[in-house]
Amino acid sequence: MSISTTAEPAVLEHRLTAADRCDSCGAQAYIAAEVNGSELLFCAHHGRKYEEKLRAVATSWHDETARLLP
Structure with missing residues (x-):
């Protein structure tokens, strides 16, 4: 019996681009x-x-500041 697992890479959603100001x-x-x-x-x-x-008033909050270098 062999067990195979497929590890899916974590996909980060970066929807903001350099064109977004x-x-x-x-x-x-x-x-x-x-x-x-x-x-x-x-x-x-x-x-x-x-x-x-x-x-307090936003219906959604999308934060990509983790993309910035420390």
Whole structure:
């Protein structure tokens, strides 16, 4: 009897691209928040700055700041 397992590689969803820009300053966006049916894009700096207020009203929060180097 042989047991074979198939390990599926972890697939990271990076839906934000270099073309997506922060609505506050124009830098590359790494955070997307949906508020009142509209998508707001933020760089890591502005996303963190407004996170507390945005999370209270956002229907979704997509954070790709882990892509940034420490």
